[in-house]
Amino acid sequence: AAGVIQSPRHLIKEKRETATLKCYPIPRHDTVYWYQQGPGQDPQFLISFYEKMQSDKGSIPDRFSAQQFSDYHSELNMSSLELGDSALYFCASSLVGGYPSGANVLTFGAGSRLTVL
Amino acid sequence: GNSVTQMEGPVTLSEEAFLTINCTYTATGYPSLFWYVQYPGEGLQLLLKATKADDKGSNKGFEATYRKETTSFHLEKGSVQVSDSAVYFCALRASGTYKYIFGTGTRLKVLA
Numbered sequence: 001a002a003g004v005i006q007s008p009r010h011l012i013k014e015k016r017e018t019a020t021l022k023c024y025p026i027p028r029h030d031t032v033y034w035y036q037q038g039p040g041q042d043p044q045f046l047i048s049f050y051e052k053m054q055s056d057k058g059s060i061p062d063r064f065s066a067q068q069f070s071d072y073h074s075e076l077n078m079s080s081l082e083l084g085d086s087a088l089y090f091c092a093s094s095l096v097g098g099y100p101s102g103a104n105v106l107t108f109g110a111g112s113r114l115t116v117l
Numbered sequence: 118g119n120s121v122t123q124m125e126g127p128v129t130l131s132e133e134a135f136l137t138i139n140c141t142y143t144a145t146g147y148p149s150l151f152w153y154v155q156y157p158g159e160g161l162q163l164l165l166k167a168t169k170a171d172d173k174g175s176n177k178g179f180e181a182t183y184r185k186e187t188t189s190f191h192l193e194k195g196s197v198q199v200s201d202s203a204v205y206f207c208a209l210r211a212s213g214t215y216k217y218i219f220g221t222g223t224r225l226k227v228l229a
Contacts (some may be wrong), residue, residue, distance in 0.1 A: 105151070
């Protein structure tokens, strides 16, 4: 079965640089979520999109922005990178309001590890 | 606000021991509750879920029952294996929202 695809898997940047992470949700899923997980931390919700519109916003810094495109893939753009931005960034998708047992459940990608030097 | 509280780890058990990882929540309405597992270097994977009070989620020998009266969703397994070593996250999705809230995770280490 198709899963959530994230790219790149690993990314190394210098401080003050810009990074872009991509996420391809499971086909027919209508909602995409971005989470940030620092070392030994729980995933922190950043932002979500439902049907290409921003649906919820969490602890996302103003330096970060995200969008969901017409093909439902999403991109997380991070500018003026700081050392503290080093983390695993997970994308997840779900089918909101679906009834089957597999719906309404977050499915995560393998994550993109960002290292800021 | 909505929140999830998990017991702190790490939890270290011998193989075939009984496992309980406590999880309590605070939420308005009737949230859906989840347990996710994260193996080293991987993303979170759904382990089990429950969508209404008294529902029991189960998978791979793990079980958790949605207890509204105690606002709890404790994870249990009767006999753990070395391969169960991972970090376990309790999570909720409050009704009427898109956002999933995770607990801080509990690291489980099972020794042979």
